[in-house]
Amino acid sequence: MSSLNNLPLLTRLIAATVQVSQKSARILREIKKSGELNVREKGVNDYVTKADFLSQLNIIKSLEKQFPKLRIYGEEGELKDNYTDLELSLNETVLKEAKNLPDIYQNLQEEDLLVWVDPLDGTKEYTMGYDVAQEVTVLIGVAYKGRPIAGVVNQPFYQFDKESDSYLSRVLWGIVGLGTFDLNNGKVNVEKSDENIxxxxxxxxxxxxxxxxxxxxxxxxxxxxxxxxxxxxxxxxxxxxxxxxxxxxxxxxxxxxxxxxxxxxxxxxxxxxxxxxxxxxxxxxxxxxxxxxxxxxxxxxxxxxxxxxxxxxxxxxxxxxxxxxxxxxxx
Ligand SMILES: [Mg+2]
The missing domain is CATH 3.40.190.80 (D-Maltodextrin-Binding Protein; domain 2)
Incomplete structure (x- = not known):
């Protein structure tokens, strides 16, 4: 553990955030499969379900436990519910790939950072069929001095896996100055389109x-x-x-x-x-x-x-x- 504590805060935070997003992705898949979404309309064309709340509780409570001085804001506001099923692991791949950060991020403190959480983006699509479920994401962004410096985007319904009879996530994470990474496939290089449009x-x-x-x-x-x-x-x-x-x-x-x-x-x-x-x-x-x-x-x-x-x-x-x-x- 002591060697982990030598890693920069941002490295540990993104390694934790990836794991927390995976847990939220499982929550979203389980609730959708159960069919008990408890859909409510917040506004015109604006929906919320049981999954939005549980996903946010998981993300905020789990990150708070590990990084108690972080400021974290979620779309669903301050939730008072008790939530103990915390996800406290760190993703090994992220720890390796984000070990060497740009100098400006080496000495960040928890109180310098602010985290914005959308526990379920695309709630309307979430309540519809699996054909549009790939548009659902879990979004977590980290800001420093008012600017986004790192983020995690999890796509819980990216791919259907016949063997496990379940959808699998795709996870993208990025740190400005380091790059954007696909958790399974490494650093992303966007291919330039040859279309002149x-x-x-x-x-x-x-x-x-x-x-x-x-x-x-x-x-x-x-x-x-x-x-x-x-x-x-x-x-x-x-x-x-x-x-x-x-x-x-x-x-x-x-x-x-x-x-x-x-x-x-x-x-x-x-x-x-x-x-x-x-x-x-x-x-x-x-x-x-x-x-x-x-x-x-x-x-x-x-x-x-x-x-x-x-x-x-x-x-x-x-x-x-x-x-x-x-x-x-x-x-
Ligand atoms: Mg949302």
Whole structure:
């Protein structure tokens, strides 16, 4: 154990987070198989199930036990339930591959870091058939000084395994400056597409006329529709898309912290539609909604697409931000 404690905090944290995500993936598979999802509608087209809560309890309680001074925020808010089935192991592969971190991460302390958790991204798809279950992900991102520096994305229904009669996960993890890794296949190198066209992955179920207008007018581009923020970001990791764009509110920091870390670790970027990065700090002045939209790119700079956003979508975004700020003031 003493030699483990000599490893940098971030190395141990990501090795623990991978294990915790695997446990959540098992929880998601078991509950889906049981058919007892206890689906509730949180808002329009916004669902929550028993699996969202159990997955979050597992992630937060397990990480808190091992890293008591971390600040951790989950989509489902503060859960008071007692939860004792903790996952406290460290992933050996991650310990090896993340042993040598960039210098800036060598001496991080728990209190410097903030963790954003989406215990089940794509809940709507989770409640549907297994044909769309691959769009479900567990998203965990680590921020330092307001910026995502590491993340884990687990896809619990990646592949069906006949032998065990069960779905198997795919796990991607990344540390900015080190790279993005597939837990089973090592470091990810995104293959460049030889198509001379920008492939843009975007929403399937939250399309509006204005979003559609803004995306279709980007020259030499084509749209791919998919569910789940984590899954759409994975389309970039897999080299199936060049951009993931949703130019309006709809996602929140826990949807993007982990994915943004993976994309940045691949040399890409994520900004709002004005070209500004979001802060992942948590305080009263910062909204946790990604109100100004999201533009993920495999390139370090996404200006080749954001220059095409129209004034009417920018105006709409800004008016939504004002409405949201006002409603929070009135709370
Ligand atoms: Mg969720």
């Amino acid at each position: 920008l492939r843009i992955v975007t929403t399937r179920s939250h399309m509006t006329d204005l979003v559609k207008k803004n995306l279709t007018q980007i020259p030499n581009s084509k749209m791919i529709h998919a569910g789940g923020a984590g899954y759409k970001a994975l389309a970039l990791v897999d080299g199936k898309a060049d951009y993931y764009i949703y130019p309006k509110d709809g996602t929140k920091r826990w949807d993007t912290c982990g994915p943004e870390a993976l994309i940045k670790a691949l040399g890409g970027c994520m900004t709002d539609i004005f070209g500004n990065e979001y802060s992942y700090e948590k305080n009263a002045e910062i909204l946790e909604e990604n109100c100004n939209g999201i533009v993920f790119s495999l390139k370090e700079d996404n200006s080749e697409v954001i220059k095409y956003f129209t004034q009417d979508i920018k105006d709409q975004v800004l008016s939504e931000v004002n409405k949201l700020k006002q409603s929070k003031l009135n709370q």
